[in-house]
Amino acid sequence: MRAVVIEEPNKLSVTTVPDPTPGRGEVVVKVTAAGLCGTDVHMLAGEFGPTKYPVIPGHEFSGEIVAVGEGVTAFAEGDKIAADPAIYCGACHFCAIGRGNLCEQWGTIGITVDGAAAEYVKVPAKNCYRLPETVELRHAPLIEPLSTIVRGFDIVDPKLGDHFLIYGAGTMGLLYMQVAQRAGAGSVSVVDINADRLTVAKKLGADHVATSADELESRLGWQVVTDCTGNVKAIEDGLTRPIRGGTFQQFGCAPDQEMAQFSPFRIYNDEIRIVGSMAILHSYGRAVELLGKGVIDSETMITHQFALDEYAEALETFKRGTGRKLQIVPDKAAA
Structure with a gap:
């Protein structure tokens, strides 16, 4: 598959990497869109400490499930989903007291493991949320920042x-x-x-x-x-x-x-x-519901869409303060 890879600070490439395959409890999602945010800029600049290089960025995303791993029963191929990118160890002091966003082994899809600036992304099924009928796939990446x-x-x-x-x-x-x-x-x-x-x-x-x-x-x-x-x-x-x-x-x-x-x-x-206020904690599901109820004007919020090959251009557009939510759309052809 084609993917954006941050090799190390200040080194970015768009290249071909192996397709992900789901392990036990995991699904593979065909990415519809992945949002850009300031964290992505800091990651490329080497200014976000938790980043593990090399990594495919993209922690705000939505798409359709195309493969289901062993033990997954709550989701099936064809389900339209968005996913909480947070990954917690579940065993440290902070996880034990319900503060997983402060986990000693804190991880996030698109920051510490490969994310959705790619044609496909592998996701723990427990992190997935089926989208309400009122939420379009192209709007659903807004759920993560929300x-x-x-x-x-x-x-x-x-x-x-x-x-x-x-x-x-x-x-x-x-x-x-x-x-x-x-x-x-x-x-x-x-x-x-x-x-x-x-x-x-x-x-x-x-x-x-x-x-x-x-x-x-x-x-x-x-x-x-x-x-x-x-x-x-x-x-x-x-x-x-x-x-x-x-x-x-x-x-x-x-x-x-x-x-x-x-x-x-x-x-x-x-x-x-x-x-x-650090990231997400017991809040993703509520954000799904709020977007479904129309609390956010999604059309006004999303202003730009870029192809994978235009990722560097998208980051520069973001840094200039142009537009609002910028998205990477893997199926989009470069201009």
Whole structure:
């Protein structure tokens, strides 16, 4: 099969590799589409520590099952699925206390084992979710990023009527915004230096948008401030914005060696809660249901589709901040 392979940091190829075959408890999926995200950029740059090279990227994906391994009874060939990419050991301290996303042997399809930037991908059947009839295969890769948003809301645990400030109107910020609106936010404000992105945020329901939080006014302040950029300057600014007693959530993935400055006195004096949100935990199935109910405007979110041979171009497009969700479509011919 044809696949994208990150051989090592800053070395990418599109080549032919052996077709995957399912082992016990596994299925092979013919990939319909695989989404790109910031993690893929960090992986290629050598900035995401857990990556195991060489690896086929692609952890947001959907497709149709074409082969079923021994012992698989819940799925059959022809089933249309999306899959939680998380792989946990099930035996370490964190798995034992139900925190598999912090697993000591943490793994993910497309990061530590071969993923879906390929014609086919091998997946544990237990990770698969059959798609509702209301969800198109080409929309289903949005389930993975949406599931991380669901996890983020589990951690923040907002109250009805809370006011949100979101840094970043890229894919993750726009998904977060749409969920916040449906979850009963009092208001949702979005900050991004890209004015075109702010236009989309407003279209999708943001109450207020601006290129700087200094331009925004909030009568009560923001109970929840979330960084969806991973940019240190945005993070440092965001840490100054929660109302007293409010919460700052680090949701965006920053390069693993970056450091940010903040005022420890303000954290203490204003009782600011700082929380992280790492990947997926007991949230993928709920994201399937939310996408099926139309919580997300999938058509607006997906803007570009690239062939496998265009993977490098897709990453450059992503880094330029062009569009929203970019997808790799293995069946698509290169332009």
